[in-house]
Amino acid sequence: KQExxxxxxxxxxxxxxxxxxxxxxxxxxxxxxxxxRQDPGKGLTSLLLIQSSQxxxxxxxxxxxxxxxxxxxxxxxxxxxxxxxxxxxxxxxTGGFKTIFGAGTRLFVKA
Amino acid sequence: DVKxxxxxxxxxxxxxxxxxxxxxxxxxxxxxFWYRQDxxxxxxLIYFSYDVKMKEKGDIPEGYSVSREKKERFxxxxxxxxxxxxxMYLCASGVGSYEQYFGPGTRLTVT
Numbered sequence: 001k002q003e004x005x006x007x008x009x010x011x012x013x014x015x016x017x018x019x020x021x022x023x024x025x026x027x028x029x030x031x032x033x034x035x036x037r038q039d040p041g042k043g044l045t046s047l048l049l050i051q052s053s054q055x056x057x058x059x060x061x062x063x064x065x066x067x068x069x070x071x072x073x074x075x076x077x078x079x080x081x082x083x084x085x086x087x088x089x090x091x092x093x094t095g096g097f098k099t100i101f102g103a104g105t106r107l108f109v110k111a
Numbered sequence: 112d113v114k115x116x117x118x119x120x121x122x123x124x125x126x127x128x129x130x131x132x133x134x135x136x137x138x139x140x141x142x143x144f145w146y147r148q149d150x151x152x153x154x155x156l157i158y159f160s161y162d163v164k165m166k167e168k169g170d171i172p173e174g175y176s177v178s179r180e181k182k183e184r185f186x187x188x189x190x191x192x193x194x195x196x197x198x199m200y201l202c203a204s205g206v207g208s209y210e211q212y213f214g215p216g217t218r219l220t221v222t
Contacts, residue, residue: 004153043115043201043213044154089153097142097161098169099211101153 002027002094006102013080014110021075021105023090028068031093035064035075038087038104047088048075080109114138115204115214123220130189132217134202143185144211145169145177148199160185192221 003026013019023033032051036044048057048064050073056065063076077084087104094100118133134143142161146154146169156169158177166177174196178186185204189196197220203211 009151041120041216041218043215044203044211045213046211091154097144097159097167098156101146101155103151103153 002030002092002100004090004092004100004102006088006090006105008105009103010106010108012108012110015080015082017080017109018076018078019080019107021077021088021090021107023073023075023102025071025073025092025100027094028071029094030068031095033064033066033073034091034093034099035062035073036089036091038089040086044089077107080107082109082111085109115202115212117200117202117214117217119217120215121218121220123222124189124192125222126193128189128192128221130192130219130221132187132189132200132202132219134185134187134204134214135183136185136204136212137183138204138212139182140204140206140212141182142205142207142211143179144203144205145175145185145187146201146203147171148201148216154201157187192219194221197221 034049035047050066061078087106089104090102115136144159145157160166160179176188200217202214205211
């Protein structure tokens, strides 16, 4: 059974710092991996989608990598800003409409 | 922009009540999903639907049922609400299993 783990559960950093969020999954047979952002009391917004054949994706200050063989993905946020404060969730698509989500990393960027 | 709306942001119900949560999407998506989100557990799939009147169980369907009579509307029903169903409920719609657009969520409290 696929399991997705995100470490750390919470993170507090000063503004301007570069940071890395980690996601691990137990079964490498995935179709793709996605990173989402969730603001308090709101739904999820997709940030980056990495297909199983890809190694990384970039969008602005965000870079996500995927290493299927080791069951790991990282989300790199450059020059963090207070507006980046949110919960970041990692999710893997295992096919058959089954997307498995991690519990998320709650990020707080201090001004 | 894709818009997914949920009937209520906050809901308080009593144990044993029948509860309806409604979700409407405006993008003619074939697939719709209901998740619940609990602290430390991430999102867990309750049910999904890939067409009108079609539904499939997710990982935690017990105590829930769904209805999809029209393409744009997907309802989650708690036949007899219990306190362990207190949670955040998120609806999503999409074309494939990974392209999911989320609603703002309904925070349900069962007392």
